[in-house]
Amino acid sequence: MSKAGTVLVAGAGGFIGGHLVNYLKDQGHTSVRAIDVKPPESWYQRHDWADNQVLDLNDLLNCRKAADGTCAIYNLAADMGGMGFIENNKAACMLSVLINTHLLMAAREFRVEQFFFSSSACVYPGYRQRETAVTSLKESDAYPADPEDGYGWEKLFSERMCRHYSEDFGIVSRVARYHNVYGPEGTWDGGREKAPAAICRKVIEAKLSGRNEIDIWGDGEQTRSFMYIDDCLHGTYNIMNSSIEEPLNLGSDELVTINQLVDLAENFAGVKLKRNYDLSAPQGVRGRNSDNMLIKQKLDWAPSISLREGLEKTYSWIYDQIQLRERGERVTV
Numbered sequence: 001m002s003k004a005g006t007v008l009v010a011g012a013g014g015f016i017g018g019h020l021v022n023y024l025k026d027q028g029h030t031s032v033r034a035i036d037v038k039p040p041e042s043w044y045q046r047h048d049w050a051d052n053q054v055l056d057l058n059d060l061l062n063c064r065k066a067a068d069g070t071c072a073i074y075n076l077a078a079d080m081g082g083m084g085f086i087e088n089n090k091a092a093c094m095l096s097v098l099i100n101t102h103l104l105m106a107a108r109e110f111r112v113e114q115f116f117f118s119s120s121a122c123v124y125p126g127y128r129q130r131e132t133a134v135t136s137l138k139e140s141d142a143y144p145a146d147p148e149d150g151y152g153w154e155k156l157f158s159e160r161m162c163r164h165y166s167e168d169f170g171i172v173s174r175v176a177r178y179h180n181v182y183g184p185e186g187t188w189d190g191g192r193e194k195a196p197a198a199i200c201r202k203v204i205e206a207k208l209s210g211r212n213e214i215d216i217w218g219d220g221e222q223t224r225s226f227m228y229i230d231d232c233l234h235g236t237y238n239i240m241n242s243s244i245e246e247p248l249n250l251g252s253d254e255l256v257t258i259n260q261l262v263d264l265a266e267n268f269a270g271v272k273l274k275r276n277y278d279l280s281a282p283q284g285v286r287g288r289n290s291d292n293m294l295i296k297q298k299l300d301w302a303p304s305i306s307l308r309e310g311l312e313k314t315y316s317w318i319y320d321q322i323q324l325r326e327r328g329e330r331v332t333v
């Protein structure tokens with residue numbers, strides 16, 4: 001990819017998109033068009049050197065405006081959140097299909113050289129994720145399909161749309177299946193936050209309020225892996241610039257229970273909390289881990305930042321955000 005050409009980051013006002021704009025600059029890209037539907041004051045990060053635009057990318061005309069004159073598109077725009085959001089907003093999640101489809105149509109029209117789609121581990125079938133001691137999910141496990149209702153079906157459909165645009169129209173598309181990305185400058189409150197940020201926030205609030213209790217969704221024994229944002233950026237950029245045509249897992253393979261996640265956050269806070277388990281709350285699948293054999297084989301690399309290291313940085317950032325909010329200052333939510 002030419003580093004002088006214009007790169008479009010769709011969803012640049014969100015968590016990963018906001019970081020990616022900066023990462024592209026670090027890689028030597030000099031022209032980035034950053035687009036999000038949110039009003040500018042709600043973007044998690046805004047980089048003044050980029051061409052920041054507010055556009056609703058559900059709309060084909062807006063996707064044409066966004067893609068015109070670009071050489072590469074990273075599609076990170078989606079209406080999404082943690083389990084609490086995706087289990088209760090299936091239609092909204094599925095409507096993101098418009099963003100990816102219209103961006104692909106615009107990419108074809110303007111002969112954009114490269115296209116990246118941010119898929120998700122939610123494409124994997126429920127029947128492979130019923131145990132906590134889960135067998136790590138390899139890419140071929142996505143079929144026969146039984147993805148997460150709503151959000152996962154949209155991701156699986158859009159993966160296939162990328163493939164068909166490549167086969168039929170020669171678009172160079174790349175797809176990464178992200179597994180739980182976390183880090184500073186992400187959603188940490190308000191209903192769309194994911195487990196790492198939610199647990200950090202709850203532990204900090206319990207400590208600061210002196211309540212010394214924490215509410216945990218499920219029995220805490222469900223398992224997951226969590227990828228720190230720096231690994232996500234590195235992997236995304238390398239997948240985009242590789243020759244890998246099939247969807248690739250991009251996730252950590254360090255499997256932990258939610259209880260172990262709480263242990264870590266308690267450790268940073270120096271507290272031990274009473275745990276209240278809410279068995280009626282959304283919990284998602286019972287166990288999920290990323291099989292990283294293919295990415296190691298293809299890229300000679302896999303995410304490696306430990307959960308302890310990444311979560312400690314995230315915890316500190318959320319701690320600061322809570323302090324800012326208490327003082328009535330602007331925070332990232």
Ligand code: NAD
Pocket residue numbers: 010011012013014015016017035036037038055056057058075076077078079080081099118119120121177178179180181182187194
């Ligand atoms: P995010 O919600 O922080 O960012 C998504 C951004 O897309 C938001 O700022 C939102 O305003 C924007 N957006 C939504 N609809 C839009 C529209 N119609 N037009 C323009 N912008 C629109 O989410 P994120 O965590 O940064 O995730 C980025 C991508 O990665 C998403 O596609 C998501 O599904 C995928 N993903 C993320 C994770 C994760 O753990 N964060 C895991 C799997 C997949």
